[in-house]
Amino acid sequence: MLPRQERFVELLASGMSQTEAYLGAGYRCTAKHASKGANQLLGNPEVAAALARLQREAAERAAMSRDELVAWLCNAVRVPVGGIDEEHPLAQEVTRDYRGGEVSRVKVKSVSKMDAAKLLVAMLGWMKGERREPEGKAEMLWEEALREMGEGEKEDFKK
Known part of the structure; x- marks a missing residue:
């Protein structure tokens, strides 16, 4: 050529x-x-x-593999909102407020945890009794996160 x-x-x-x-x-x-x-x-x-x-x-x-997407969604659900700064991979939008020419506040918008959880449920086949066994490492991480969340809810209920 x-x-x-x-x-x-x-x-x-x-x-x-x-x-x-x-x-x-x-x-x-x-x-x-x-x-x-x-x-x-x-x-x-x-x-x-x-x-x-x-x-x-x-x-x-x-392209993102299925396991990569599941891992990203798990991360979106698990990372505390306060742990997401403007450099974090989950940061979607950054807004800076200025006062007197100086940055007075930085707002970071992230992916919706609920939307991420809903997509995970759909991807993993957990809707309407379609439950199946985890296939990859990312799905096993999600299983672990769900167990942790479930144990936390039980402990909160006992208090």
Whole structure:
């Protein structure tokens, strides 16, 4: 592949439109001609294969295994709300309040513990009597968390 074709593929795989990628790769023309040129490039089997490879690699990097998701959801349920700062992986939104040019308060929004628990229940098949045995390490962590929560509730009830 030629260097401009490689750049076109990289830009397209990064999320640019076909026209933007064509122009960004260094082809000099109007937007109308860039659209046609991009379509012609995508008709080239070598360019199409390179784009498919980059898209597949990106999807693999972004993919989360079932065990990874269960572990993340378990973490969302188990981590105390006060333990989530702006750098924590569970932080979804950070807002800073300013007073006199200084940060007076930092608010961190996290995933809903209840939503995480509901999704775990659904993923683990615990709805409507669909209970099944834990399959992976993450599911076993969830089992352990449920046992801990259940024991805590029993102790609270005795008090």
